[in-house]
Amino acid sequence: MERYYQPEIECAPREQILQWQNERLVKQVQNVWEHVPYYRKKMEEKGVTPADITGVKDLYKLPFLCKDDLREAYPYGLLARPLSDCVRIQSTSGTTGRRVVAFYTQHDLDLWEDCCARAIVAAGGTKDDVCHVCYGYGLFTGGPGLNGGSHKVGCLTLPMSSGNTDRQLQFMVDLGSTILCCTPSYAAYLAESIHERGLRDQIKLKAGIFGAEAWTEEMRHNIEEKLGIKAYDIYGLTETSGPGVSFECSEQSGMHINEDHFIAEIIDPDTGEVLPEGEKGELVFTSITKEAFPLLRYRTRDICVLSRKPCSCGRTHVKMSKPMGRSDDMLVIKGVNVFPSQIETVLLKLGMEPNYRMIVDRKNNLDTLEVQVEVNEAQFSDTVKNMEKVERSISSALQSILGIGAKVTLMEPKSIERSEGKAKRVIDNRDLFKS
C-alpha cells in the first residue's frame, strides 16, 4: 500500500493546491518586491508591480531569472532576509567563475527536509529503515538534503558521504542498510562491486533514491536487477533548495513536483512563451515558500514535459518527466555542472588556442572526461618532460575551474575540426537522454 509523509498535502485536491499556490505566490512576489532590489529592478524594467500578480495565472508576467543573474547578484544580491536570519548556505558544484550560493533560514531547511522525507517515504521508507546516504556532504546539496529527510522520516541515518567504496560496502553489510541514496552512476558502481565481491546475499537494500545526474531506464533496470531493489529518481537544484523538488513514486513514471513549495512552468526556451501542458520545453520554477532565497521564474535549462494525469499512487501533484536534454550546453559530469565555455576560458588563460574537444564517457559506471587540445608552437618542446608539463598545467587548471579531473590529450594543430556548433566540441558517448 502506498504511504505518504504528508498525505494531506501530497494527495490534496487540485483546487486546494492551486489555492495554496495563488496565496503563496502573491505573498512571495510582494516579499521579493520589498526585499530584493535586484529582482524589483527587473520587474520595473518589465513594467510589472505586485498588484499585477493576483495568482498563478499572472505568473507569465514576471521576468525570468537565470544562472547569469545568480552570478551577477553573487553573493547577497538575491537574499530576501537579513543574514542574521540565515543559518546555512549550500553551493553549486564548480561552475564558471563565481559559484552560485543559496541561503537557507531554519524554516527553509525544515521545508527542504520535508520534501526529501516525502521522497524517502514514497520509496517505501519508514522509521525502521536504515538510510545509507552516500551523496557528497558539504556544499553539495545531495548529502545534507537526504540526511535531513531521513531524520524526518526517523530512519537510522548513515551519513556516509561519497567515496571509499570498501567502507560503504562494509557499513552496508554490517549495519544492514535498506535504502541507498546516491548518484545513479555511483549506485551502478556499488552494484558492480557488490556483485564482484559476492556480497549480494549479505545486503538488505530494498530501495534506492538516485539523482543529481541524468540516467536512463536501461540503467535503472540494471541497478534494480543487480541489487534486487526498486530504484527511484529524485530531482532538484541548489538554486531552489536541492534534491526533493520532485521525486518518483511507486509508479516510477515521472517525478511529482512538490507544488505546495514550487510552481512549475514549461516554456519555449527561445521565446520564453509558456507552453501548454504536455508540451516539451524548458522547466521553470518559482519558489513560493522560500524565505531566504526565493527565486521567481528560475530557468533550469532542463528540457522536460509536465503531466497532470492522475497517478496510481494517489498523489495529486504534477509530474515532470526525466529531463530529456538541456536548453544550454551544460553537461553534468560526475555530478558536476560543466560548461564547454569553461574549457575555453582555461585555454585562453594559458595562452592557448581555444580549440578543443571534450569527450565524455562512462566507464565502469563512472564518468570520464577527456579534453583534447591542439599543441601550438609556443608550447611545443623537443623534450617529453616539457610536454608532460604542458599537459599537467592544463589538467590542473581544468581541475581547479571545473572541480573534476580531466585527462588532457595533446593533439596536432588543425586536427580538431573548426566549427561554430557545440556538437563538434562535445562528444558525449554516455547517451544519457535516450529513453
Added chain:
Amino acid sequence: MQIQQLSVFIENKPGRLAEITEVLAEAQVDIRAISVADTSDFGILRVIVDKPDAAIAALKEHGMTVSLTNVIAVGISDERGTFSKAVRFLADQGFDVEYMYAFISRDQGRAYVIIRTSDGARAAQALQDHGFEILPAEAVYNM
C-alpha cells in the same frame, strides 16, 4: 659546433610517422639521423636532415608543429668504454643529458652520438677541449 635538430609533434595514430617522413621525401630532404620519443598519447620525432630550412618549410606547410633544437654530435671511436667516458665527463661537468641517440658513420670504426644537453654550446666546447671529436653542423648535414 651545434647542429640543428628538427622536432616534430606527432599524434599517436597509425600512419602518422609515414606521412611525416613522406613530406620530407617529397621535399627532397635526406634524413641523417632519426629518433622518436613516445608517450601513451603522443610522440616527438627528432630528426637531423641535410636541409633543415627546406624541411621546416615543408613540414609547416603541412600544418605540423615543428621546432628547432640545438644538439651536439660527438664522434666516438669503436673502442670499449669510449662512450661512457664522454657521458661521465658531461656528468662530472654538471651537464644534464635530456636525451641522446646514436648513428653509425660510413667510416669504419666510428659512431656518432647526438646529445641534447642543458647547455649545448658550452658542453660542446668542453667536450672538444677534453679531446672528444665534435662534428660541425655542415659535416653532419653533408654526411
